[in-house]
Amino acid sequence: GENVEQHPSTLSVQEGDSAVIxxxxxxxxxxxxxxxxxxxGKRPQLIIDIRSNVGEKKDQRIAVTLNKTAKHFSLHITxxxxxxxxxxxxxxxxxxxxxxxxTFGSGTRxxxxx
Amino acid sequence: xxxxxxxxxxxxxxVGSPLSLECTVEGTSNPNLYWYRQAAGRGLQLLxxxxxxxxxxxxxxxxxxxxxxxDRQFILSSKKLLLSDSGFYLCAWSISYNSPLHFGNGTRxxxx
Numbered sequence: 001g002e003n004v005e006q007h008p009s010t011l012s013v014q015e016g017d018s019a020v021i022x023x024x025x026x027x028x029x030x031x032x033x034x035x036x037x038x039x040x041g042k043r044p045q046l047i048i049d050i051r052s053n054v055g056e057k058k059d060q061r062i063a064v065t066l067n068k069t070a071k072h073f074s075l076h077i078t079x080x081x082x083x084x085x086x087x088x089x090x091x092x093x094x095x096x097x098x099x100x101x102x103t104f105g106s107g108t109r110x111x112x113x114x
Numbered sequence: 115x116x117x118x119x120x121x122x123x124x125x126x127x128x129v130g131s132p133l134s135l136e137c138t139v140e141g142t143s144n145p146n147l148y149w150y151r152q153a154a155g156r157g158l159q160l161l162x163x164x165x166x167x168x169x170x171x172x173x174x175x176x177x178x179x180x181x182x183x184x185d186r187q188f189i190l191s192s193k194k195l196l197l198s199d200s201g202f203y204l205c206a207w208s209i210s211y212n213s214p215l216h217f218g219n220g221t222r223x224x225x226x
Binding site: 031032034036042043044045046049089091093094095100101102104105106107 | 146148156157158160163165171173204210211212213214215216217218219220
């Protein structure tokens, strides 16, 4: 089945710097890649997603890039702010009649130092 | 608009006691429904998912079970809780497995 690896597990940046989180996936048939942000004690919330027919997607300070050949995708946060501090999860899925669920990465704890 | 309700928010139960967590979705029909568990400081572990009434797929064999008695209702149960069942339980729904997943607010379960 699909395997998603996420790096780094923890990331500390200074306010205003950029942060990059990377994920690799194993199944070349995967075609949907969402990113979730989870603040302490709260539910994960979708922040951005990308499908395999697109190489890059941007939403204000957040962008996601996808390299299908290398089977990896990355989350880029520019001009980080203290409220960006949270755990970020990547995920992948594909159209399949078998396992009908997202496969999540292990998470990255981002700490933005003011 | 679609909403997901999950209750209770917190629960403290003794070892060996039963468990029932309920989740309902409003504003959509025939959603995919999911139960996830998150241990403290850890990732999201998929427990069960359902693509239709009465259809349950189990990801991790354990002393938990799930049921979907109605289209938009998903229930997580246990007959006898273990200490290792403690965690943050999240219900979620999506239109399909290839679309955004929407989580409920979660239930923090502590087994003592």
